[in-house]
Amino acid sequence: xxxxxxxxxxxxxELTQSSRDSMVKIYVxxxxxxxxxxxxxxxxxxxxxxxxxxxxxxxxxxxxxxxxSRPHQISVSALQSHSDDYWLYFDIGDVxxxxxxxxxxxxxxxxxxx
Numbered sequence: 001x002x003x004x005x006x007x008x009x010x011x012x013x014e015l016t017q018s019s020r021d022s023m024v025k026i027y028v029x030x031x032x033x034x035x036x037x038x039x040x041x042x043x044x045x046x047x048x049x050x051x052x053x054x055x056x057x058x059x060x061x062x063x064x065x066x067x068x069s070r071p072h073q074i075s076v077s078a079l080q081s082h083s084d085d086y087w088l089y090f091d092i093g094d095v096x097x098x099x100x101x102x103x104x105x106x107x108x109x110x111x112x113x114x
Contacts (some may be wrong), residue, residue, distance in 0.1 A: 015046070015055060015095045015103060024087040026061065026109055028076075036074045036086075037110045042078055044068030046092075046103035056093035061086040068107075073112065080095070 001024050002009050008021050028034065038059070045066075047056040059066040062085075064073045076084060 010090075012090060012092065015092055015098075017068075017094050017096075018092050020090045020092065022090060023086045023101070025086045026088065028084045028086070028111060030076070030078075030084070030111075030113075031081045032079055033075070033077045033114045035076075035112050035114045037068050037108075037112075038068075039073045039075070039110075040060045040068035041106040041108075043070075044105075048099055048101050048103050049079040051097065053099045053101075053103075055095050055098055057105075058091035058093075059107070060064050060091070077114075 004013070010024055012022070026036075026072060028036065038061070040059075042054070044058065046057055047054045057068075059068055061074070063111055064074065064086075066067070074086075076082075
C-alpha cells in the first residue's frame, strides 16, 4: 500500500492466480446506520495499459464477497456509535496467456448515512 499523488494504491505484485490478503482495511466510524457502496471502474477486471488485455479478479471485504460487476452495497443498521473494519482480500483469476505489464483498476468506496 502507498499513497501516490493523493490516491491510495495497492500493489498486488506479480499476478498469479491466487487469493491475496492486501493487509489493507477500510475503517468506518459511524454514529448511526450507514450504507457503503463499492464500485469498480472496470467491473472486476484488472486491465492492461494496452487495450484488449485483462485479468478478472474478485474482492472480499472481511467475510463478505463483493460483486464488482455492478455497484455493491453493504448496509449497517446499528443505531449507536460504532466502528467497523473491513479487511480487503483479492482473488486473482486466470493469468495464463496474458501479456506482461501493468494491470490496474480503480475501486471507489462511498459511505452515506441512512
